[in-house]
Amino acid sequence: SIESIEEDDIITLKDAMLEATIILQERAEHKDDKAYYTGIERLDVVTAGLHEEELTTIAARPGVGKTAIAMQIALNVSGNGEKVMFASLEMSSVQLCQRILAGYTGIDGNKIRRGDLDSEEWKKTFNVAEKFRRENFLLDKTSRNVQNVRTKIRKYKPDLVIIDYLQLLKPAGRYQSREQEVASMTGELKRMTLEFKIPIVILSQLNRNAQGNKPSLADLRESGAIEQDSDNVFFLHEPTSKEIEKLVDDGIYPIEYIQKVKEREDRLTQIIIGKQRNGPVGTFEMVYVPRLMRFIPGGR
Numbered sequence: 001s002i003e004s005i006e007e008d009d010i011i012t013l014k015d016a017m018l019e020a021t022i023i024l025q026e027r028a029e030h031k032d033d034k035a036y037y038t039g040i041e042r043l044d045v046v047t048a049g050l051h052e053e054e055l056t057t058i059a060a061r062p063g064v065g066k067t068a069i070a071m072q073i074a075l076n077v078s079g080n081g082e083k084v085m086f087a088s089l090e091m092s093s094v095q096l097c098q099r100i101l102a103g104y105t106g107i108d109g110n111k112i113r114r115g116d117l118d119s120e121e122w123k124k125t126f127n128v129a130e131k132f133r134r135e136n137f138l139l140d141k142t143s144r145n146v147q148n149v150r151t152k153i154r155k156y157k158p159d160l161v162i163i164d165y166l167q168l169l170k171p172a173g174r175y176q177s178r179e180q181e182v183a184s185m186t187g188e189l190k191r192m193t194l195e196f197k198i199p200i201v202i203l204s205q206l207n208r209n210a211q212g213n214k215p216s217l218a219d220l221r222e223s224g225a226i227e228q229d230s231d232n233v234f235f236l237h238e239p240t241s242k243e244i245e246k247l248v249d250d251g252i253y254p255i256e257y258i259q260k261v262k263e264r265e266d267r268l269t270q271i272i273i274g275k276q277r278n279g280p281v282g283t284f285e286m287v288y289v290p291r292l293m294r295f296i297p298g299g300r
Helices: 002-007 013-029 041-047 066-079 093-105 109-114 119-131 146-156 178-196 224-229 241-249 255-263
Strands: 055-060 084-088 137-140 160-164 200-205 232-237 267-276 282-289 294-297
Touching: 041 267, 041 282, 055 066, 055 178, 055 224, 066 084, 066 093, 066 137, 066 160, 066 200, 066 294, 084 093, 084 146, 093 109, 093 119, 137 146, 146 160, 146 178, 178 200, 178 224, 241 255, 255 267
Parallel strands: 055 200, 055 232, 084 137, 084 160, 160 200
Antiparallel strands: 232 267, 267 282, 282 294
């Protein structure tokens, strides 16, 4: 029976196959449910969204937009009615709300921070603030280690957990090296995805030696365990001038488009799917709009 699968260490293929077919039937019945879709269309096409029992790592160097893309995903999933827990160890709740207001009013984030708005902009700001007064979006400002995260998941029962970011978490025990600490945390987070049957997304920094190069799995900071424990690894990468030249030479982007992006002070950014346990790897481009702190599709 399905109950025995939950409880026993060893199960027969007969029972495992039964559970698999039941899950597939449930998915078929809810195939229009986009609860775990990231809202980033190209990513959703390749991954079919975020999945239960999967640990996903989004890695990048500082300032490339890790928090921005995580917030975009969180807002999309919560907008579909699911409960999201966003554990932010770096930013205050006010800073995160300012990011949302900038991203969805179209008003420069610096103007919002200063409160330097005219009457029309105030109206827009209040309208967006009203729209995002969501009770199903939980901001976790107090979790400092994986045990705190586990306690909160048990208490609040979110459908998706996002942690910003891994290197700021502390392990529950003592370890001889930082690599062992990180390995203990990613292993524990992966176990939580299985135990609570939810997707967990962790943001991660890259090693310093990845600076300027297109990132790969070898650049994940401090531990090969991040790659090992993650079902999916996505990198954010700002192409160098040489890489952009190659995109133009290969006819992928017209030079006029690249010039327009530069004029707006936006940044062409590649999303690299470096690992996907149940799907293909690959690369596609988005545009990061720093003044709005959000990503938009990369036009051609």
